[in-house]
Amino acid sequence: MTDAMTEPDLADGFRSMMRGFPTGVAVVTTTDDDGRPRGMTCSSLCAVTMAPPTLLVCLRAASPTLAAVQRHGAFAVNLLDDAAGPVAELFAFTAGERFDRVEWRSDEWAAGPHLHRDTHAVADCRISRTVPAGGHVVVLGEVTRITTRTDRTPLVYADRSYRRWPVPLGPAPLPRGSSAT
Numbered sequence: 001m002t003d004a005m006t007e008p009d010l011a012d013g014f015r016s017m018m019r020g021f022p023t024g025v026a027v028v029t030t031t032d033d034d035g036r037p038r039g040m041t042c043s044s045l046c047a048v049t050m051a052p053p054t055l056l057v058c059l060r061a062a063s064p065t066l067a068a069v070q071r072h073g074a075f076a077v078n079l080l081d082d083a084a085g086p087v088a089e090l091f092a093f094t095a096g097e098r099f100d101r102v103e104w105r106s107d108e109w110a111a112g113p114h115l116h117r118d119t120h121a122v123a124d125c126r127i128s129r130t131v132p133a134g135g136h137v138v139v140l141g142e143v144t145r146i147t148t149r150t151d152r153t154p155l156v157y158a159d160r161s162y163r164r165w166p167v168p169l170g171p172a173p174l175p176r177g178s179s180a181t
Helices: 007-019 064-072 085-093
Strands: 026-031 037-042 045-050 053-060 074-080 119-133 136-148 155-158 161-164
Touching: 026 053, 026 064, 026 085, 037 053, 037 064, 037 085, 053 064, 053 074, 053 119, 064 074, 064 119, 064 136, 074 136, 085 155
Parallel strands: none
Antiparallel strands: 026 037, 026 074, 045 053, 053 136, 074 119, 119 136, 155 161
């Protein structure tokens, strides 16, 4: 039997555990009240349900991006491709006009700017619910449109570094001994 961890030990252990958990990297984007693009890097992302298709993102409660997402009622999840580590860093740490440093576009159906040059997929979402959670807010977004590029591979983050997913996206191979029928 192990001893119970103290609160600081638990926080350090949790941080270490999650640092070793590989995850995809996304930039969540939206527009503010003046139509200016806003965005931030997010690795806390998961699928919630297929009917209706819903994603969950966790955004820092004090983030100007979260404030804009909540006012706009919609956001785009830009899943970064394996060459977009600098874009992930830009939207994670750089203040100021991030969108002046990347290529992006938006159309009348976009829930937020699409970083088309740096993504393998983009999901446009409208907020269905938000839940405060510590220093973050969990945002549930119903997916309204998906744009994908099968010639790209995802950017993965683990142990404080970016990595390339080892295989191109596409249909998964069937397990040995199974058939497609």
